[in-house]
Amino acid sequence: MQTLSKETKLTIFYIVLAYIFSIAMRFIWVNQFNGYEPFHFNGQFMINTNDGYLWAEGARDILGGIYRDVDQTPVAEAPAVLTAFFVKILPFSFETVIFYMPAFLSSLIVIPIILIARLLKNLEMGLIAALLASIAWSYYNRTMAGYYDTDMLNIVLPMFLLWSIIWAVKTDQNIYLLLTALDILVYRWWYPQSYSLEFAFFGLILACTLIFDRKNIFNYKLLAIMMFAMMGLDGYTRLTLVVVSFYIFTQEKFDKYVYYILGAAIATFFVTGGFNPIWIQLKGYVFKDSVSVAEQGLHLHFFTVMQTIREAGQIPFEMFANRISGNVIVFIISLLGYGYLLFKHRIMLLSLPLVGLGFLAYVGGLRFTVYAVPVLAFGVAFLITELAQKMPTQKLKYLSMITFTLLILLPNYKHIDDYKVPTVFNAEEVKVLEQLKSIANPNDYTIAWWDYGYPIRYYADTQTLIDGGKHSGSVNFPVSFILTHPQDAAAKMARLDVEYTEKKLLGDKNQTHFSNIEEITKDYGFNNTNLFLNELTKDIKLPKKTTDIYLYLPFRMLNIYPTVTYFSNINLMNGVQGKQPLFFQSRNFKDTGEKLLLGGNVSLNKSDLTLTLGKKTVPIRRFVKTVYGQDNKVHVESQLVNFTSDISLIYLASYNIFLVVDEATYNSTYIQLFVLENYDKELYEMVINTVGAKVFKLKI
Numbered sequence: 001m002q003t004l005s006k007e008t009k010l011t012i013f014y015i016v017l018a019y020i021f022s023i024a025m026r027f028i029w030v031n032q033f034n035g036y037e038p039f040h041f042n043g044q045f046m047i048n049t050n051d052g053y054l055w056a057e058g059a060r061d062i063l064g065g066i067y068r069d070v071d072q073t074p075v076a077e078a079p080a081v082l083t084a085f086f087v088k089i090l091p092f093s094f095e096t097v098i099f100y101m102p103a104f105l106s107s108l109i110v111i112p113i114i115l116i117a118r119l120l121k122n123l124e125m126g127l128i129a130a131l132l133a134s135i136a137w138s139y140y141n142r143t144m145a146g147y148y149d150t151d152m153l154n155i156v157l158p159m160f161l162l163w164s165i166i167w168a169v170k171t172d173q174n175i176y177l178l179l180t181a182l183d184i185l186v187y188r189w190w191y192p193q194s195y196s197l198e199f200a201f202f203g204l205i206l207a208c209t210l211i212f213d214r215k216n217i218f219n220y221k222l223l224a225i226m227m228f229a230m231m232g233l234d235g236y237t238r239l240t241l242v243v244v245s246f247y248i249f250t251q252e253k254f255d256k257y258v259y260y261i262l263g264a265a266i267a268t269f270f271v272t273g274g275f276n277p278i279w280i281q282l283k284g285y286v287f288k289d290s291v292s293v294a295e296q297g298l299h300l301h302f303f304t305v306m307q308t309i310r311e312a313g314q315i316p317f318e319m320f321a322n323r324i325s326g327n328v329i330v331f332i333i334s335l336l337g338y339g340y341l342l343f344k345h346r347i348m349l350l351s352l353p354l355v356g357l358g359f360l361a362y363v364g365g366l367r368f369t370v371y372a373v374p375v376l377a378f379g380v381a382f383l384i385t386e387l388a389q390k391m392p393t394q395k396l397k398y399l400s401m402i403t404f405t406l407l408i409l410l411p412n413y414k415h416i417d418d419y420k421v422p423t424v425f426n427a428e429e430v431k432v433l434e435q436l437k438s439i440a441n442p443n444d445y446t447i448a449w450w451d452y453g454y455p456i457r458y459y460a461d462t463q464t465l466i467d468g469g470k471h472s473g474s475v476n477f478p479v480s481f482i483l484t485h486p487q488d489a490a491a492k493m494a495r496l497d498v499e500y501t502e503k504k505l506l507g508d509k510n511q512t513h514f515s516n517i518e519e520i521t522k523d524y525g526f527n528n529t530n531l532f533l534n535e536l537t538k539d540i541k542l543p544k545k546t547t548d549i550y551l552y553l554p555f556r557m558l559n560i561y562p563t564v565t566y567f568s569n570i571n572l573m574n575g576v577q578g579k580q581p582l583f584f585q586s587r588n589f590k591d592t593g594e595k596l597l598l599g600g601n602v603s604l605n606k607s608d609l610t611l612t613l614g615k616k617t618v619p620i621r622r623f624v625k626t627v628y629g630q631d632n633k634v635h636v637e638s639q640l641v642n643f644t645s646d647i648s649l650i651y652l653a654s655y656n657i658f659l660v661v662d663e664a665t666y667n668s669t670y671i672q673l674f675v676l677e678n679y680d681k682e683l684y685e686m687v688i689n690t691v692g693a694k695v696f697k698l699k700i
Contacts, residue, residue, distance in 0.1 A: 007118070014127040015114050022107035022134035026145045028416050038426040044095035045146060046423040046430070051468045052148030053424070053454035056098050059083035060458070063094070072470070073457075078190040079150055099145060102152040106143030110134055112159040113374055116166055117381075120345050124388075128381035128405050133374040135412045138323035142370055144416075146423065150191050151370070157187040158197055158354060159374055165201060165222075165350055169208075172218040174250050177225050181242040184229035188238075197371075198230050200353035208349060220258050221249040227265035232272035293575065297514045298521065300529060301575030302473025303567045315366045323369040324358065324376055326411035331376070333408075338379030340386075351375045380408055425455055429554065432693045433459035439687055440550060445498045446695075447482055448552040449564055456552060463547075465501060473567060474515035480567035481533075482551070483670045484581075489536035490669040491683040491700055494551070496520050499543040517572070529572045542700065549698040551684070553674040555655070555691065558585060561670065582647060582662035589658055598658055604649060609641050611649065611660065621645040621663065626675060627653040632689060634677040650675065654691060 004012075033039050039046060047053070058080025061067040067075065074080050087097050110130035117126025133139060142151040161183045168176030187194045202223060209219040228241040245261065248254045293301050315323075321331035338355070342348050358372020384404045391397040425433075436446065437460045446462045453467025466475050478497035482490040500516040514522075517529060524540070526532040557564070562583050569578040586598035596604040601614045611620050619642040629635045648666050650659040652675065665671060672678045674694050679686065688695035 007123070010123055011114060011118055014123055014130070015111055018110035018114065018127060018130035018134060019107050021131055022110060023103050025135045025140070025413070025416055026103040026107070026143075029419070029421075030145050032420060038428070039423045041427050041430045042095070044093060045099045046095075046425065046427075047099055047148045048144075048146040048421055048423045049149050050424050050451055050454055052098065052146075053458040054468060055079035055083060055148065055150075056094075057454065057458045059087065059098070060094065063087060072467075098148045102143050102147045102149070103145045105152040106139070106156065107134055108153075109139075109156045109159055109374060112156070112163040113377070116159075116163050117378075119167060119170060120348075122382070122385055124401060125378065125381045125385045128384055128401070128408075129374065129377040131405065132325075132381065132408055132412070133377035135409070135416060136324065136326060136373045136377065137412060137415050138366070138370040139373045140412070140416055141323075141419065142367075144419070144421075154191050155370055155374065157183065157190060158194070158371070161187060161198075161201065162351055162354065165205065166347055168222050169205070169219065169350065170347055172216070174246075177222055177249060178242070178246050180222065181225045181229040181246070184226060185235060185239055185242065188229075189235055195230070197353055197357055198226070200356065201350070202226050202230065204350060204353055212346075217255055217258055220262050224258065224262040224265045225249065227262070227269050231265075231269050297518050298527065298529065298573070300474070300515065300518055300572045301570065302477060302515075302572070303570050303577070304473050305471050305476065315361060315369075319366065320361055320369060322411075322415075323361075323366060324372050325380070326408065326415065330380060330408050330411065333383060334376040334380040336379070337381070337383035338376055341379055341382045344382075348378070351378070384408075425459075426692070428690065428692045430459055432688055432690055432695065433552075435688055436460040436462070436550065436552070436695055440548060444548040444550065445501075446550045446552050447479060447494055447498075448554070449479065449483065449557060449560065450476065451560065452552060452554065460552075462550070465497060474517065476567040477515075477517055477570075477572070478568075480564050480569075483553075483557075484561075484565045484568055484665075484668045486537075486667050487669050487672060487680045487683055489533075491680075491698055492536050492540065492542060494549050494698055495542050495545070495700055498549050499546060502546055545700075550687070551669070551673065551696045551698065552693065553670055553696070554693040555674070557670065557674075558657070558659075561665075564670075565665075581665045582660065583665050584660035586658040586660075587656070596658075598660070602660060611647060613660075618647060619645045620647050620649050622648045624648060624650045624676070625653055626650065628691060634675075636676055636678070 030045070033045075047056070054074060055077065058074035058077055061073045062075050062080060062084040067073050083098060083101065086101065087094050090097060092100075110133075113130040113133060114123065114126035117123055117129065139155065141147070142149070142154075161180065164176050164179040164183055167173070168180055184194075184198055187198070205219065205226075206223055209216065209223070213219055225242060225245050228245050229238055231238055231241070233241075245265075248261070249258070293299055318328055321328040325331035325334045354371045354375045358369050358375070361368040361372075384401055387404070388397045388401045391400055433456060440446070440460065440462050442461050442463075444462045446456050446460055446464055448456060448464070450466040450468060450471040453464040453470070456462065456464055457467070466479050478493050482494050482497075485493070497516050497520075500519055504516075521527070521529045521532045524532055524535065526535075562580070565581055565583070566577070569580065570576070571578070584598070584600065584602055586600075586602070588599055590597040594606060596606060598604065601612075603612045604610075604620075605612065605617075609620055609623060610617050621643065622641055623639045625637045626634050646663045648661055648663070650661065650666075650671075651657075652659065659671075659675070661671065673684065673696055677686070677689075677694075679696060683699055684696040685699055686694065687697050
C-alpha cells in the first residue's frame with residue numbers, strides 16, 4: 001500500500017484543523033443561547049432565517065409523503081432533498097439536522113481553499129485563508145448555526161469550481177474537464193441562480209485563452225464541456241451531454257472537431273435561453289426600477305420588492321469592507337495582497353469572477369459581498385506568508401505567521417461574539433401558529449406579509465398568498481391592500497385574491513397569465529383598476545367560498561408597516577406613488593412634565609395636546625391608550641380632542657410604545673384588528689389572541 005506523501009498529510013491536517021475551527025466558531029452563538037427558552041421550541045433550537053422554512057417544509061413533506069398537488073412545497077429542490085437524506089441516515093431529530101446543517105456544510109469551504117493553495121505550493125497561505133474566509137463577517141452571517149438556507153453551499157460550490165478550473169488550466173488533465181462540468185451541474189442543482197457566475201467563469205477562460213494560450217486545444221475542450229453543463233436544459237439532458245462530450249474529448253481522433261463542438265455548444269446555449277436568467281438577475285439587482293409595468297393586458301404598474309429588501313440595497317464602504325475582511329484595514333491589505341498574488345501567480349486571474357460579483361455589492365446589495373470573501377482572504381494570507389519568508393529564522397517565521405493570522409481573525413471573532421441575532425419566531429409566536437394548525441385545514445389560507453409566509457406554511461401547515469419567493473409587486477398588492485385598508489374593502493379583497501389564486505393553482509383554463517388584480521378588474525367589467533377598487537366600498541357579489549381564510553397579525557409587523565403600505569399605495573394605471581401615510585413609532589420617549597419627547601423631532605405638548613412634527617405644530621384628532629387586562633383582552637381608552645385633525649396618538653401601554661398615525665393608517669385593518677381589537681364581527685372572528693400575535697377568521 002502506497003504511503004501518503006508529507007505534503008498530502010500536511011494538506012489533510014490543515015483541512016481538518018480549519019474545518020474544526022470553522023465549526024467551533026459557529027458554536028459560539030449556540031453556547032450563548034443554549035438555555036434561552038424563547039429561541040427553543042419542543043426542546044430544540046429554531047432556525048434564524050425565514051427562507052429556511054421553505055426547505056424545511058419541503059424536507060418534511062418528502063419524509064411524510066403527504067402534500068397537496070398544488071402546494072408550493074419544494075419537494076424536488078436540492079436543499080429539501082439533501083435535508084431529507086440526512087434526516088434519514090443520521091440519528092438526530094429533524095429540527096437538530098436543519099439547525100446544524102449550515103455550520104457543518106458551510107465549513108467545507110476550507111477544502112477548495114487549501115487545495116488551491118497546494119497547487120500554488122503554499123499550504124500555509126491556504127490554511128490562513130481558510131481560517132479567515134470561514135469566519136469572515138458576511139460568510140459567517142449567512143452560514144451560522146441556524147441559518148438554514150442555500151447559502152450553506154452557495155460559496156463552497158463555486159470555490160470547488162474555481163479549484164477544478166485552476167487545476168484544469170494548470171495541468172491539462174482530462175479528469176478536470178469532468179470535475180468542472182460536474183461541479184457546474186451540482187451547483188445549478190443546488191442553486192438555480194448560479195447562471196451568472198458560471199457564465200463569468202466561461203467568459204474569463206475564453207478571454208485568457210484567446211490572449212495567452214490561443215493554440216491550446218485543451219482550453220477549448222474545457223469551454224465546450226462547461227457550456228454543455230450550463231445550457232438552459234434539464235439536468236439529466238445536460239449530464240448526458242457532459243458525459244458524451246467528455247468521452248469525445250478523451251479521444252485524440254476527435255480533436256479536429258473540438259472547435260465545431262464548442263461553436264455548436266455556444267449556439268445551443270443561447271438558443272435554449274441560457275442567457276435569459278443572467279439578464280433577469282442583472283435587471284433585478286443592478287438595473288433596479290422602483291415600479292414594474294406588466295407587458296400585457298391593462299399594463300398595470302406595481303411597486304417592486306427590490307426597493308424594500310435591505311440586502312439588495314447599496315451599502316457604505318466601511319460596511320462593504322467589514323463584511324468582506326472584518327475591518328477596513330484588513331480589507332485594504334487583502335486587496336493589495338490579492339493584486340500581488342495575481343502578479344506572482346497569473347493563474348489566480350481565474351478568481352476574478354468571484355471578486356467581481358463580491359464587488360457588485362456597491363450597486364447590487366450587501367448579499368454579494370460574500371463571494372469576494374474567500375478570494376480576498378487569499379490576498380492577506382499571501383502577504384503574511386511572503387513576509388514570513390523574509391524572517392531570519394524558522395522560529396520567527398512561524399511566530400510572525402501566527403501573530404498576523406490572529407490579528408486578522410480578531411475583528412471577525414469579535415463580530416461573531418457580538419452577533420446575537422434572534423430566531424425567526426420566538427416560542428410564543430410558534431405556539432400561535434401551532435394552535436392555528438389545530439384550527440385550520442391544510443387547504444385553508446393564512447394571509448400575512450411575505451416575511452412570515454414560509455414559517456406559516458411550516459408551522460400552521462396552511463396555504464399563503466405571498467412568501468419569501470413569491471413577493472413580486474403584483475402579488476404583494478392585494479395583501480398590502482388587505483392589511484392597510486379599511487376592514488370592509490380588506491375582507492372583500494381577501495376573498496377575491498384567495499379564490500382567484502385557487503383557480504390558477506387548480507388549473508382553471510379560463511384564467512389568463514395576468515395578475516389576480518387584473519383578472520378581477522376585468523371580470524367585474526372594468527378596464528380601470530382604480531375604478532374597480534372604489535367598488536370594494538360598495539356591496540358587490542363575491543366568488544363562491546371554497547376555503548377558509550385567516551389573517552395572521554403579529555406585533556412585530558409594526559416595524560414594517562410603512563414598507564407594507566408602499567405596495568398598495570400606488571396608482572396601478574400610471575405608476576404614480578401616493579402620498580406616504582403617516583406612521584411614526586416611538587419606543588424611546590421621555591416625559592419632561594410639559595412635553596412628551598417621542599424622538600425624531602416629534603413631541604406632544606401635554607397642556608393643549610398639540611403635536612410637533614419637526615417645525616410644524618398640529619392638534620391631534622384623538623388620544624388612545626390600549627392595555628391588556630387580566631382577561632387577556634385589549635382595553636381601549638379613547639379621548640376625542642379635535643375632530644378636524646387627521647392625526648391620532650396611540651399609546652400601547654403593554655408594549656410601552658407610542659404610535660403617531662394619520663386617519664388612513666388608524667382605520668387600516670392591521671391597526672383596527674391588532675392594536676385596537678375593534679373588528680367588524682360580521683366580517684371577522686377572533687380565533688387566537690395573544691400579546692405577540694392575533695389570528696382572525698374571515699366570515700365572508
